[in-house]
Amino acid sequence: MKLTKDEQAILGGSKGPEMAKLMKIQVVFGNTFGAEKLVDLGGAPHSNLYPGAPYLSSMIKMLDECATAGLKSYAPYTVNPRPYDCFNVQNNEKEMQIVYEGYPLQKELDWVHARLGAPDLNKRSCACYVKEVGNAPKPGTMVAWAESSAVNYGNSVLGIRTNRNGAGIDLISAITAKAPYFGLMTDEGRQAKWLVEVKTSKAPDWGVLGTAIGRKVVEDVPLVAGIDKYFEGSEVTEDNMHLLKAMGSATAASGAVGLYHVENLTPDAKEKGRKLLEEGYQTYVYDDAEEQKTIKTFDNLWPRKDGDPTAAFIGCPHNTLYEMKKWGKLVTEGLEKDGKEKTAIPVYMFCANVVKLQLIADDGELAGKMLKAGMIATPMCGVTWAGTKGFSDRVQGITNSAKTRNYSSIRYFPDQTLVDIIVSGKVPS
Template sequence: CRPVWTCAPYQLPGGPGLGDHIVGSESNAVTYYNSAVGARTNKYGDFLDVCCALLGRVPNAGLHLDDNRRGQILFRLADDVPEVLRAQEMLAHVLGHYVGKAARSAIPVIDGLPASTTLDSQKAISAATAASGGVALFHAVGVTPEAPDLETALGGQDPVRVEVVDMETLRKARDDLSTAAPGPLDMVALGTPHFSFTEFARLADFMKGQNVASGLTMYVSTSRHIRELAAQKGWVEDLERAGVQIIVDTCTYFTPAVRGATGRVMTNSAKWAYYAPGMLPVEVCFGSLEDCVRSAVAGEVRRDESLWRGRAA
């Protein structure tokens, strides 16, 4: 048994592969393993997961079975969604938030994401769909391993319904993730689920030559494993010198480390934006990672709206 204390154990070495039967309980991890990895797990509650570990067996039911992994609801990105937006991690958070609410506990199939969709974006969709809904598995056509094409993702059957997701729908979903109007910031919260190595690389690049504004707190949550990898690159030292606080093994929407958090908080995480207002005395502004950096440096919310204008007719 190796304790790791992370909500993103899939970022650690030696994980499961396609078709492996595993036991997962953390919501985003269950969805990520099922979807991005193609491993098989249901959402197991506390103690049942321990029982499975002791026995070395899982129930022959639910998402462990082929027939129960077929996509059910098709979400197709509309033509007015620009290609440049489809490639953004921020789109993954927003789309995941919408799909989770609409699909609830059904299995969604997302059509229209680029084949180059990153694992960080798949992490974002996993977390957002599991937070706003009860999604434990999604398929992204041409992206996730069990969805090389639409027919395979749907298991050769017709979807129970089809939803076309256009720019108006996405803008509404994005706005739904903010409870506060733009203005002076008190805190920036990144790393829900835990920050990855590639996210640290991007953050370190964005923060070069800049510092967090005086009086503002900027948190990054991650695992101790990823923190060590980032430290080896010199990113942890650079970020901490710039005023970024890196915490490990927990999350900033309930950790004692941020019990004093109040006021207006900015995040790039749909999951954090969804949960935090009910767990902390805060109002939330949602934006991209680059938006969060720009805002942390300025001390006030600054967002690039250009990507959300859609494709010209």
């Protein structure tokens, strides 16, 4: 990999021993993946280094040394949600013991982030691109993000350029303001190897569609055709972005998709159309039969297969403001229709705190109804909660997130079915 004179100087220690070590890591990392050079970064970074778990102790120590030396990110950066919430969710002795034993380094990690340039905890979110959090760089901006669903959405819908970075590389890049140039950052790396033709008779189940695409293309880049008609004016807006969030996160969870294009809709596809398709591309047709075939693979992983659900998980990736309002209305109106005041099971609504506060500001009456009904807003990571010790023995969860389903024992149901279960407490036969 060729370095500029300034980069060579940093490697030689011109900006201190800590920066020299970070630059050395980036050079080795870049050479491993065949990068030809380093590129300067813009926008703002996003980090998925969020759990203060013992296995991350060496990385936290390394970053603490950087912070102690006065190093900072080139711009204020966003971070994934914290792995627990002892205010709204795990506020009982048993759960608190599990999370405090599981994440004993959380204080140290949060302190590192504060010194390196992360905003306050109210903006912690895996959906860093929502308006209230505000990390949405312009198309073409080179960044170094980590977090599979954020990378997926950023590359695809925002049109930024980042690879699927692991925890640690994101912050090393944030401090050096540089990243190795390869993969999804390059024009050739963003070409599509698959054409996915969606031919369902109505709007697809977005999470199921994403799951099917991820399983089919694995880590390759797909161009998805036939879904732009579900986006008014062929534009992604605050009212419909959650559809691509659901689809894209499922492609990243069931496969390893870091970028997809949607014909006539996403930035690269609007600019280049089907010129994005590589020579010799493969075609995958997704129709009603394929949707049902995929749904049938969603196994029931509950220990008690025929038991009743005990909690609903909505918001993975984190809910947008539109989704918070949508689900608030769906559930409270469902309860009113059934003559009930409270949900049969707790409903956990995962979102950044700034999104929850905006809901209260916009529609305090709805926010109050949701709280009284048993809908609990929490800024934590639901999937991480589902991965805690003995979770499936304590909780039989239901969700509308295909990403959550991919990573846990929580069962997946379409939106309206999920509402019915939340109101009744029973899974339909």
